[in-house]
Amino acid sequence: MRKISIIIPAHNEERNISYMVSELQKLFSDINYTYECIFVDDGSTDNTLNEIKVQHEMHHHVYFIELSRNFGKDRALQAGIEFANGDAVITIDADMQHPPRLIIEMIRLWESGYDVVYTYREKANEHVKSFQKVASKLFYKGVNMLSEIQMEDGIADFRLIDKKVVAELKQINEYDIFFRGMIKWVGFKQKGIPYTPAARFSGEASYSIYKLFKLALNSTMSFSVRPLYAATFIGLIFSLSSLLYIPYILISHFFGLIAVSGWASLIATVAFFGGLQLFVLGIIGMYLGKLFMQAKQRPNYIVRTTNLLGIPEELSA
Known part of the structure; x- marks a missing residue:
């Protein structure tokens, strides 16, 4: 059977971990694929890592990568992709706003020949505040206007990537990496599918206007002069x-x-x-x-501990 690697960056998501594992287990019990679930603990200050370890004791396919501090979502994704070894990699948020059932459609399109299957919001996220909706719309309009890549409004970090695309991504060593733009930049055969965000299962979004503005500047300058x-x-x-x-x-x-x-x-x-x-x-x-x-040439992230691929839990990068 072909193997799917699920990469889940997690920052202070302790109450979402068990529910995410349960939903993925239900999903893959209905399809003929093996999978590994890799949580990347991005410097959480709550009980996130312990929750992941508890799930690992209960489910052999659950793994963790603990980063030495909070490096940011894109670098957490990079760490997960570096360790993944599936025939395809799926990145998904831990807050359950990305509907896991859409993974079935992603795999179907992948099997039909697409190398990248990404998602974008069908309409504005009704579960966020009004100023966040406006900021998000301005973010994508600004990036599309000033950079050389074009992204759909509301494109998400919920995507499937074939292993040959993953191999190319692993060779890229950029300090300010922006995966939503990088996936568009690498090319290959891509397909976008719309989705409707669900409400967060638990917790609150950590993105502020300042972080969104900083992300817009970094992403624009990463892909254009x-x-x-x-x-x-x-x-x-x-x-x-x-x-x-x-x-x-x-x-x-x-x-x-x-x-x-x-x-x-x-x-x-x-x-x-x-x-x-x-x-x-x-x-x-x-x-x-x-x-x-x-x-x-500093590393984009430092792994403190992991239980992947037989690597000892204490791993100094």
């Missing part, structure tokens, strides 16, 4: 606009219309162009900062 082009274009426009002062100066000189400059207009002009210069320098600085962090 368009912000640099935009900064250059803005600078060129304002430089050309300054030439409009020449006719005004000549007319004022010959007709004696030159007046003493006022402090208000001078300060406003200096503040505006000073702010514009800082904005452009900030964009350049962020790209240089990404190059600096990439040049350090």
Whole structure:
């Protein structure tokens, strides 16, 4: 039988673990596949890891990877993908907002020849606050406008990836990895399917407006240099606009219309162009900062303990 690896990043999800394992067990009891369930504990401060270990004692196909601290969801996914050895890998959130029954449709499309089967929200998530809906919509519009990849509004980290795509992903070593964009970038034969998010089984979402804004900047700059082009274009426009002062100066000189400059207009002009210069320098600085962090070649995550593939639980990375 073909094997499916289920990767589940978990950060403070102690009350969702047992329910997720139970739902997956019911699902795979109806289909002719073996599977492994790999939870990646991303620096949880609650009882998440112990809950996973309890499930491992009860179910031989449940495994865990404990990271040394909170590295972020995408790096937790990267850790799980690095350890997975199934014919296909499925990534899914631990909060049960991604409906596990959709895995059957994913596998069917995979068996029909698709290398990547990803999901996107059919409509806005009714289980989140209004400002989160607006922020999410602006996030995808901004990324699509400024980067060279196009993502559906509400594309999720709920996807199936064939092992040959996984092999390519394992070769990519980027400091700021963004899997939703990376999956689009690698290509292969892909199919998107819509889904309707369910309510969280337990807990609350940890994404804030600040984190979403930071993610938007990192993801845009990871796949495009368009912000640099935009900064250059803005600078060129304002430089050309300054030439409009020449006719005004000549007319004022010959007709004696030159007046003493006022402090208000001078300060406003200096503040505006000073702010514009800082904005452009900030964009350049962020790209240089990404190059600096990439040049350090630090690992994207550090595994503290794991029970995968016969590796001892105490594993120093």
